[in-house]
Amino acid sequence: MFDDVAPKYDVVNDVLSLGQTHRWRRIVVDAVDAKAGERVLDLAAGTGTSSEPYADAGVHVVACDFSLGMLRVGKRRRPDIDFIAGDATDLPFADNSFDASTISFGLRNVDRPTRALEEMLRVTKPGGRLVIAEFSQPIVPLWRTLYTEYLMRALPAIATKVSSNPAAYVYLAESIRAWPNQDELAGWITQSGWESVAYRNLNGGIVAVHRATKPEGTITTTAAASQTRGRRRSSRAAN
Numbered sequence: 001m002f003d004d005v006a007p008k009y010d011v012v013n014d015v016l017s018l019g020q021t022h023r024w025r026r027i028v029v030d031a032v033d034a035k036a037g038e039r040v041l042d043l044a045a046g047t048g049t050s051s052e053p054y055a056d057a058g059v060h061v062v063a064c065d066f067s068l069g070m071l072r073v074g075k076r077r078r079p080d081i082d083f084i085a086g087d088a089t090d091l092p093f094a095d096n097s098f099d100a101s102t103i104s105f106g107l108r109n110v111d112r113p114t115r116a117l118e119e120m121l122r123v124t125k126p127g128g129r130l131v132i133a134e135f136s137q138p139i140v141p142l143w144r145t146l147y148t149e150y151l152m153r154a155l156p157a158i159a160t161k162v163s164s165n166p167a168a169y170v171y172l173a174e175s176i177r178a179w180p181n182q183d184e185l186a187g188w189i190t191q192s193g194w195e196s197v198a199y200r201n202l203n204g205g206i207v208a209v210h211r212a213t214k215p216e217g218t219i220t221t222t223a224a225a226s227q228t229r230g231r232r233r234s235s236r237a238a239n
């Protein structure tokens, strides 16, 4: 699906978010707070629009995604950024190799989001930061009703006019509605091993930016991670 929407992905985003994506992205970059020379993983980076501000600030950003179509569009536009093909649930990076990991509007699309949170924990250095931007739930009921109307009716109708793949935007609306709210996502992040989890609502909760830190002294060797996975699989089988 993302291969298919890649050529017009950024333009359609700007239209459907009514220009809000620029502000949201600035807030994410501020939360990551990367310094020149640091290594940042931008996971599910798509065309690299979420990665560009880091590269512009002299940060070594690695833009990872599993859609080759999205990566190709990004690489054409920003040949200076490292675009790496990889699956969020089985990252092709060494343990403790990034100062910070971030994912913008990607976690909701990953097949096993808690597995991706564990993988981001594994590749982030102890004490390193996690920042997640994702669509969430407006907190004021009237705002939530208006937004849901926009999401379920107006958005697919606009997408029919501006996108080559309107079905992708029906999926977008449905996936946003099915996604956990702010507190539930915070719970997933904690359960995946991160600490000091906090979030901030943007546009009344249309988007939430979650932040967390990898505990100092966490042992996340690949072997330990796979043992944990093995144990989980056998406990699931036992239930």
Ligand SMILES: C[S@@+](CC[C@H](N)C(=O)[O-])C[C@H]1O[C@@H](n2cnc3c(N)ncnc32)[C@H](O)[C@@H]1O
Residues within 6 Å of the ligand: 002, 043, 044, 045, 046, 047, 048, 049, 050, 064, 065, 066, 067, 070, 086, 087, 088, 089, 103, 104, 105, 106, 109, 110, 111
């Ligand atoms: C909505 S786009 C977000 C792109 C970019 N971060 C942005 O802010 O514009 C979601 C991306 O998640 C990627 N994605 C979904 N599941 C993935 C997975 N398991 N591993 C890597 N990327 C994945 C898709 O290929 C797509 O490019």
